[in-house]
Amino acid sequence: MDIIRDPLALQRTCLNWRSGGLVVGLVPTMGYFHAGHLSLMDYARSRADRLVVSLFVNPTQFGPNEDLARYPRDPERDAALAREHGVDLLFTPDPGAMYAPDHATWIEVPSLARGLCAATRPIHFRGVATVVGKLFLLTQPSFAAFGEKDFQQLALIRRMVRDLNFPLEVVGRPIVREDDGLALSSRNVYLTPEERRAAPAIRKGLLAASEWAGGGLRSVADLTARLRAFYAEQMPMSRLDYAEVVDPDSMEPVTEIRGRALLAVALHMSKARLIDNILLEV
Structure with missing residues (x-):
């Protein structure tokens, strides 16, 4: 498994794969992997010639009073789990590599980014749509897999892909739960x-x-x-x-x-x- 931090190096690698006719699968994550993440990797591994997993705690989807600083992180453990589940490339950029100091371009889907989580997290889905759009452009995936636990996020990404003509399939996968029914998070x-x-x-x-x-x-x-x-x-x-x-x-x-x-x-x-x-x- 390769670990890449530079977005341009990631893009070059994935463009070479796609130009060679390979099916590229993407699983976007913020890390601290649990069985839900691993189930997405296993699904994508079963379909893809090359599997890319992004591990990036995206600062633009956190509000000023949210848990960005204390969001759980364990990159070494995550890398070991990704390797065990057949990931070909783990993308682990720094925030500065994903967002220039004068970054000024955003993707928004206003009709789907209101109500539910957006009511109390007003900038959240702008950050989600923008980072996922960037990941799609960098990795050139044939498909990307997301969990259905955040159904609003999934609906928003599907609409973004439809409206902006991203050439990929968005796949929603069932919620993975603990034995007592609690959704994994x-x-x-x-x-x-x-x-x-x-x-x-x-x-x-x-x-x-x-x-x-x-x-x-x-x-x-x-x-x-x-x-x-x-x-x-x-x-x-x-x-x-x-x-x-x-x-x-x-x-x-x-x-x-x-x-x-x-x-x-x-x-x-x-x-x-x-x-x-x-x-x-x-």
Whole structure:
């Protein structure tokens, strides 16, 4: 496995691969790998002639009061895991290599970057879209794999690829969970033992809401009110950021559950902000 830090060296390598007719797969990450990241690598490895994984804690997607400085990092462990899972090239740039001091160009998808996480993280998705767009241009992938845990991010990237005619396939892969149902996240390390014991209730609430919808509850207001009460009872140490039902393609809020809808939640613990979602199909 090669480790490259220079974006231009990465681009030269990947352009040579693509010009040679090779299928290049990309898995963008911020590191501190867990089984969810590794499942994306394994999927991409099964499809690609060459597999690129980026490991970059992107500063432009963090707000001024967020956890950029303390975001968990273990690059040596990550490199060993990437090697074990068949990664051909690990891209680990410095922020200064990705953003010039006078960087002034951004990619925005305004219609999908409102509500849900964007309501409290107003610059987040501008940073996500910009860095992912840069990674696409640098790596020239045939496809890129993303987890479905951040469904809003996935929808936004798909729209960006469609609107800007990036020549690649965006693949969404299922959420990987702990045995007790908690969605895997690098930020799970922030949880105290008490919070970790309570955290599986996030998934339990989503499953209960799916049952309520399947049982005939169609009003989003009634369903989310019931879900808020569930979390208040089961996770009193948490603070609910949002519990919303949206169209899974446009991310627009819906008031009645008809056909497919996405129920997405975010909850704050003492140091962690955890997200999860479930597709409701009635």
